[in-house]
Amino acid sequence: MSRPGGAPRRLADCHNVEDFRQLARRRLPAPVFHYIDGGADDEVTKARNTAAFEACDLVPDVLRGVAEVDLSTRVLGQRIAMPLFLSPTALQRLFHHEGERAVGRAAEAFGTFFGISSLATVSLEEIGRTVSAPKMFQFYVHRDEGLNRSLIERAKAAGFDALTVTVDTQVGGNRERCLKTGFTSPPRITPASFLSYATRPRWVFDFFGRERFRLPNLDTHLAEGSRTAMGIGDYFTKMLDPALDWAKAEAIRRAWGGPFCLKGIMSVADARRAVAIGADAIMVSNHGGRQLDGSRAPFDQLAEIVDAVGDRIEVICDGGIRRGTHVLKALSVGARACSGGRLYLYALAAGGEAGVMRALGLLRAEIERDMKLMGKRRLDELSRDNLRWR
Numbered sequence: 596m597s598r599p600g601g602a603p604r605r606l607a608d609c610h611n612v613e614d615f616r617q618l619a620r621r622r623l624p625a626p627v628f629h630y631i632d633g634g635a636d637d638e639v640t641k642a643r644n645t646a647a648f649e650a651c652d653l654v655p656d657v658l659r660g661v662a663e664v665d666l667s668t669r670v671l672g673q674r675i676a677m678p679l680f681l682s683p684t685a686l687q688r689l690f691h692h693e694g695e696r697a698v699g700r701a702a703e704a705f706g707t708f709f710g711i712s713s714l715a716t717v718s719l720e721e722i723g724r725t726v727s728a729p730k731m732f733q734f735y736v737h738r739d740e741g742l743n744r745s746l747i748e749r750a751k752a753a754g755f756d757a758l759t760v761t762v763d764t765q766v767g768g769n770r771e772r773c774l775k776t777g778f779t780s781p782p783r784i785t786p787a788s789f790l791s792y793a794t795r796p797r798w799v800f801d802f803f804g805r806e807r808f809r810l811p812n813l814d815t816h817l818a819e820g821s822r823t824a825m826g827i828g829d830y831f832t833k834m835l836d837p838a839l840d841w842a843k844a845e846a847i848r849r850a851w852g853g854p855f856c857l858k859g860i861m862s863v864a865d866a867r868r869a870v871a872i873g874a875d876a877i878m879v880s881n882h883g884g885r886q887l888d889g890s891r892a893p894f895d896q897l898a899e900i901v902d903a904v905g906d907r908i909e910v911i912c913d914g915g916i917r918r919g920t921h922v923l924k925a926l927s928v929g930a931r932a933c934s935g936g937r938l939y940l941y942a943l944a945a946g947g948e949a950g951v952m953r954a955l956g957l958l959r960a961e962i963e964r965d966m967k968l969m970g971k972r973r974l975d976e977l978s979r980d981n982l983r984w985r
Contacts, residue, residue, distance in 0.1 A: 641884025644915030723753025919961025
């Protein structure tokens with residue numbers, strides 16, 4: 596659907612995730628934008644992640660007295676003010692010079708979980724010191740065991756509330772947009788990409804004129820990604836541990852000793868294994884369609900996973916969220932909460948902290964309005980009785 600008046604040129608013109616996406620495209624060099632926007636192979640799964648919600652309809656109730664609505668829920672031991680939180684994502688200072696600092700302040704303002712990646716561009720210590728929102732550290736298990744031990748100990752010392760192990764990166768996905776644009780971390784400006792960078796002078800000034808780009812949680816052990824440019828797919832393939840298995844995941848849970856989550860669970864069998872090793876939560880996720888193209892969408896898998904383990908473990912629906920109604924559909928199926936990455940990365944690129952604040956404000960307002968239109972005062976009043984599949 597075309598947007599009245601054309602693509603937005605300022606934050607005030609952004610009213611939904613797609614508007615922020617269009618403004619981000621205007622402001623970022625093409626290789627950086629396509630890193631956020633792209634998926635694996637033909638991007639079938641990336642598209643399905645959102646389209647899956649449209650195969651399910653909401654059936655509202657009326658005359659239920661919805662003057663006051665409570666959107667709070669409890670995830671990984673923390674009470675959050677709305678059932679949507681910010682998935683951990685990598686390389687955020689490439690999208691805006693404040694990166695994780697801006698996102699953390701916005702999460703704090705909205706009282707929701709803030710996840711940072713092992714490939715974050717701000718240190719665990721700084722985030723722990725400056726952000727009071729509930730904090731999740733997303734742990735990529737590396738081949739370097741010394742680095743793995745260091746990351747866990749640093750996250751503990753920094754006061755992070757939960758550890759989430761990403762389990763779907765045995766090898767890097769085939770991210771063809773990144774291959775075509777030559778995207779790496781840190782970026783390499785090539786003859787083919789020069790014009791795209793040159794026509795984004797504000798981005799160039801922020802990247803080259805402010806603090807040096809680095810991955811401070813990794814660069815004590817690795818040059819790749821900070822001092823040595825490498826594609827993210829290559830990084831996963833060469834740096835991460837392809838031998839990661841259930842025994843190692845359980846050992847990580849014991850070493851961490853606090854609330855523990857696995858991100859990338861897509862099958863009932865794996866959900867049951869997560870319960871068996873003592874995980875507190877699972878994120879039903881396919882890495883935003885960036886790993887195995889042709890895999891199922893999280894929402895498509897949600898019901899069978901909730902039916903199998905939802906009474907024993909918190910189930911989080913991660914990926915494809917673009918609207919408040921998507922959140923309500925996932926909660927109605929039985930998810931404890933929802934999370935997403937692109938929904939705030941586009942906004943970060945579009946306007947830094949102000950962009951993320953606006954995006955979260957719009958999504959929270961949608962969730963509250965849609966709860967009232969559904970005739971629900973609390974999240975636990977949502978159920979499959981209010982859903983119909985086409």
